[in-house]
Amino acid sequence: MINFIALKNFFLLLYFLFIVTTILKQFDMKHKIIIGYLLVAFFTLCLTSCQKDEFASVSTFEPTGITDSSAVFNGHINQSGKPGYSEKGMCYSEGEYPLVSDIKIIVPGRDGGPYSATAYGLKPNTTYYVRAYATNRMGTTYGRQFPFTTAGEALPEIVTLPATDITDWSVILCGNIEHVGYPAYSERGFCYATNTEPELSDSVKVVSGDGTGEFTVFVTDLEPNTTYYVRAYATNTVGTAYGDEITFTTTNSGIPVSYVRFEKEDNYMYCTIMNIVENGGQERVLALHEFGVNDGISRYFTIHEGSHAPTFYYSEPEMEGWYFCLEEDLLTYEFKAQHQYTVVCSSDEEYLIFYVREEEPYPTKGASIKKSDIKKKTYSKSALNVRKNASLKAAKLN
Numbered sequence: 001m002i003n004f005i006a007l008k009n010f011f012l013l014l015y016f017l018f019i020v021t022t023i024l025k026q027f028d029m030k031h032k033i034i035i036g037y038l039l040v041a042f043f044t045l046c047l048t049s050c051q052k053d054e055f056a057s058v059s060t061f062e063p064t065g066i067t068d069s070s071a072v073f074n075g076h077i078n079q080s081g082k083p084g085y086s087e088k089g090m091c092y093s094e095g096e097y098p099l100v101s102d103i104k105i106i107v108p109g110r111d112g113g114p115y116s117a118t119a120y121g122l123k124p125n126t127t128y129y130v131r132a133y134a135t136n137r138m139g140t141t142y143g144r145q146f147p148f149t150t151a152g153e154a155l156p157e158i159v160t161l162p163a164t165d166i167t168d169w170s171v172i173l174c175g176n177i178e179h180v181g182y183p184a185y186s187e188r189g190f191c192y193a194t195n196t197e198p199e200l201s202d203s204v205k206v207v208s209g210d211g212t213g214e215f216t217v218f219v220t221d222l223e224p225n226t227t228y229y230v231r232a233y234a235t236n237t238v239g240t241a242y243g244d245e246i247t248f249t250t251t252n253s254g255i256p257v258s259y260v261r262f263e264k265e266d267n268y269m270y271c272t273i274m275n276i277v278e279n280g281g282q283e284r285v286l287a288l289h290e291f292g293v294n295d296g297i298s299r300y301f302t303i304h305e306g307s308h309a310p311t312f313y314y315s316e317p318e319m320e321g322w323y324f325c326l327e328e329d330l331l332t333y334e335f336k337a338q339h340q341y342t343v344v345c346s347s348d349e350e351y352l353i354f355y356v357r358e359e360e361p362y363p364t365k366g367a368s369i370k371k372s373d374i375k376k377k378t379y380s381k382s383a384l385n386v387r388k389n390a391s392l393k394a395a396k397l398n
Helices: 004-024 029-050
Strands: 057-064 071-079 087-093 103-107 113-119 127-136 139-142 146-149 157-164 171-179 187-193 203-206 213-219 227-236 239-242 246-249 257-264 271-278 285-290 301-304 306-314 322-326 333-335 340-347 351-358 372-380 392-396
Touching: 057 127, 057 139, 057 146, 071 087, 071 127, 087 113, 103 113, 157 227, 157 239, 157 246, 171 187, 171 227, 187 213, 257 271, 257 285, 271 340, 285 301, 306 351
Parallel strands: 257 340
Antiparallel strands: 057 071, 071 113, 087 103, 087 127, 127 139, 127 146, 157 171, 171 213, 187 203, 187 227, 227 239, 227 246, 257 301, 271 285, 271 306, 306 322, 306 333, 322 392, 340 351, 351 372
């Protein structure tokens, strides 16, 4: 912007210098030097008044990280302007050439260089326009606009992972949700069959949960020495997405096995480890799960059928690393081939209660659980410490 007042003053200065030069001819050298200094000062003041304010310079770069409801906006301060900018950020709208009077995101800082801001709450499958901006005393300057479109309805993205823990009759199936889709999936699981490309019309295992990440399920209704085809799946309102097909073949050992898991119904701190040892005094551990102070339920373990004794360990905070086995009058249980069992630690205000629950064999989608308590063993919580030396065996577990 041209400062016309300063320009006018400059020409007046030239005219003034012409007059002064004519006058200086009448003075001696000493007075000429003094008057010369005064003219230089006056000339410098005029030049200063001629300097102009400048807008800031800003650039917009292409948005990144676009989802159905958010996007990352990117800008760059090229020049801070004169005086320096007081505010920078990104502005956006559904119409072209957005202004700071539309929706803006202010980015803190007064430095030059790149900056970013994330916009949330965007509408799916919608085109927006975004521009970087910077404001100083001169006004607001904008970078070029960039259009972008948020994601619309989409199927989930899912991967079928290799199966693990394969036996004659059982397997653990594994999958991974990489993107929940839009809207997010309402059901996930696995479909499997002895034919290729299994679908929901074949055998299905539904797995509870939501979000991204790995998930697994334990399957027992299999035949020995048989090849199965598996696909993980996830379903939303758009449809059903399948992972790539994987295969596995069950073994043919001929050894009858049972399936057992451990469940701790509350976070009572003293029960920390539960396991099953082989009957007959050999104390060979067949399955073990460590809960710590937390509650929860373990995965299924495969053990050979027969009579086995669940054992339970508890610990005290002041004796870290030491566990006390509740082994007084251990009860043995008959674990039948191809049946599923849950070894449970429950409690009330006074007692710890241990029992084994037999589940329905070969549970399928929608099958009910048969809760038949076989035998129960109770321990008084308040008596655990005083009975430790008489009835509990201390052990340091590695």
